[in-house]
Amino acid sequence: MSHLYDxxxxxxxxxxxxxxxxxxxxxxxxxxxxxxxxxxxxxxRRVVAVMSGKGGxxxxxxxxxxxQALARSGQAIGVLDADFNGPTAPQLLRLPVARCTLxxxxxxxxxxxxxxxxxxxxxxxxxxxxLAFRGPETEGHVWRETxxxxxxxxxxxxxxxxxxxxxLIDLPPGVQRFQELTELLTAPxxxxxxxxxxxxxxxxxxxxxxAAVERKATLLGVVENMVGGxxxxxxxxxxxxxxxxxxxxxxxxxxxxxxxxxxxxxVGGTA
Amino acid sequence: MGWHGRWGxxxxxxxxxxxxxxxxxxxxxVPPGPGxxxxxxxxxxxxxxxxxxxxxxxxxRQLPGDGTLAAAFRCPTCGRVVAxxxxxxxxxxVASLGVKIGGTTLPPQPMxxxxxxxxxxxxxxxxxxxxxxxxxxxxxxxxxxxxxxxxPNFVRGMVKRIYLDYARERGIGEITPAVMDxxxxxxxxxxx
Numbered sequence: 001m002s003h004l005y006d007x008x009x010x011x012x013x014x015x016x017x018x019x020x021x022x023x024x025x026x027x028x029x030x031x032x033x034x035x036x037x038x039x040x041x042x043x044x045r046r047v048v049a050v051m052s053g054k055g056g057x058x059x060x061x062x063x064x065x066x067x068q069a070l071a072r073s074g075q076a077i078g079v080l081d082a083d084f085n086g087p088t089a090p091q092l093l094r095l096p097v098a099r100c101t102l103x104x105x106x107x108x109x110x111x112x113x114x115x116x117x118x119x120x121x122x123x124x125x126x127x128x129x130x131l132a133f134r135g136p137e138t139e140g141h142v143w144r145e146t147x148x149x150x151x152x153x154x155x156x157x158x159x160x161x162x163x164x165x166x167x168l169i170d171l172p173p174g175v176q177r178f179q180e181l182t183e184l185l186t187a188p189x190x191x192x193x194x195x196x197x198x199x200x201x202x203x204x205x206x207x208x209x210x211a212a213v214e215r216k217a218t219l220l221g222v223v224e225n226m227v228g229g230x231x232x233x234x235x236x237x238x239x240x241x242x243x244x245x246x247x248x249x250x251x252x253x254x255x256x257x258x259x260x261x262x263x264x265x266x267v268g269g270t271a
Numbered sequence: 272m273g274w275h276g277r278w279g280x281x282x283x284x285x286x287x288x289x290x291x292x293x294x295x296x297x298x299x300x301v302p303p304g305p306g307x308x309x310x311x312x313x314x315x316x317x318x319x320x321x322x323x324x325x326x327x328x329x330x331x332r333q334l335p336g337d338g339t340l341a342a343a344f345r346c347p348t349c350g351r352v353v354a355x356x357x358x359x360x361x362x363x364x365v366a367s368l369g370v371k372i373g374g375t376t377l378p379p380q381p382m383x384x385x386x387x388x389x390x391x392x393x394x395x396x397x398x399x400x401x402x403x404x405x406x407x408x409x410x411x412x413x414x415x416x417x418x419x420x421x422x423p424n425f426v427r428g429m430v431k432r433i434y435l436d437y438a439r440e441r442g443i444g445e446i447t448p449a450v451m452d453x454x455x456x457x458x459x460x461x462x463x
Contacts, residue, residue, distance in 0.1 A: 012321050013319060013324065015317055018317045018319060018326040020326045020328070022329075023329040024315065024329055024370075024371070024372050026315050026370050026372075029369075029370040029371065030370060033369060033379075099395055099396060099397060100396055100397050100398065101397075102381055102397050102398065102428065103381070104381075105381070106381045107381050107382055107397075123396065124385065124392050124393060124396045124425075125391055125392060125393060126391055126392065126393050126394075127393075130391060131389065132389070132390045133367075133388045133390055134387075134388050134389075135338070135359070135363040136338065136359045136360050139360055142360060142363075142364065143364045143367040146364065146367040146368060147384070150367055150368065150369045150384045150385075151385050151389075153369070154369075154381075154382045154384055154385050155385075158381040158382045
């Protein structure tokens with residue numbers, strides 16, 4: 001019995017032998033999409049992915065606290081909430097409730113009291129409703145990830161971010177969105193890893209950091225969150241030693257503005 | 272007029288014959304462009320007219336409105352046409368890439384895919400500023416406005432812009448349901 005992939009004689013030309021132009025211009029359409037991302041981000045000095053392989057370690061909390069502190073220090077900061085299924089940036093940044101203003105060129109981000117420019121799926125979704133896409137009701141998992149990757153592309157390309165010192169991308173748990181992000185950018189983002197002290201968190205964040213290294217991202221360091229609370233361990237120190245990066249901050253269970261300002265000095269100073 | 276009539280008088284019998292003589296190749300991708308990783312998204316379907324040994328060329332795209340997509344390809348030598356009919360799931364996969372079979376005829380609208388594909392968006396999430404088409408003299412018939420009102424609020428502003436641009440570029444003074452139908456067909460606006 002022959003295997004499916006065993007070569008067999010074919011008496012017609014094959015796919016790669018057909019080389020006439022694609023009149024749909026699909027490649028051009030994709031290149032245009034990517035160029036739009038690059039053009040939009042050409043005024044952003046640095047893109048920072050805030051990531052962790054683990055859910056519930058406070059990525060969004062750290063992103064918001066850091067963004068506000070960086071803005072207080074005088075930097076122009078944006079936050080792109082890439083957690084489309086659990087968006088929280090508007091509440092954490094205490095954004096004003098307003099409709100998203102559309103221009104021909106794009107959509108204005110919401111702006112916090114500190115001047116942080118933010119865009120989030122939470123600004124678009126009906127209160128309490130999950131993100132759902134139009135289309136066939138069955139087998140939605142086949143294209144959902146593709147749709148979310150396309151939404152990320154539009155958040156990057158179609159929001160009028162303006163001139164920023166840093167654009168913080170608040171990623172959801174796991175590494176999938178990070179990989180999508182790196183494919184959309186012309187250069188890998190810098191990475192800020194967030195963990196809590198536990199060994200379980202360490203192991204999950206380790207996977208995420210390996211994914212970042214494989215994508216040739218620059219690792220800024222590790223932030224240990226929820227220190228002094230019920231969680232026990234040395235995750236930040238162990239990750240820092242393993243990946244030869246600094247522990248940028250240990251954020252206490254009840255952080256003060258000084259804790260955020262200290263983190264901002266380290267992250268801001270390397271922008 | 273049905274599909275086969277529109278595409279050069281290929282009735283069912285001759286179409287079946289054409290299909291038997293043409294083969295499809297569904298896998299593969301073009302090389303990435305400079306600076307970008309394109310991989311899967313560069314993949315496209317190609318058709319070969321076996322009898323003529325010619326690559327068939329894209330002819331026309333249609334969105335019947337039932338979630339499916341039809342694309343016609345013609346052999347430049349013998350003129351035979353085959354139609355690629357994708358099911359709703361395949362159509363969705365193409366749409367989710369944000370590309371259009373047959374090429375684009377409109378400049379991209381801000382957040383076009385999110386506004387068109389998100390089903391749980393706030394009706395009043397977006398506020399159009401300086402709506403294009405305003406002040407150009409284009410008017411909407413009552414029937415067209417009624418039809419526009421049936422478009423979900425989340426995406427209505429974008430749909431309105433598209434029709435206004437379409438009418439302005441063609442010197443159409445009044446947007447009617449017939450104009451909307453023509454625009455839908457020409458621009459490939461499924462569900463608008």
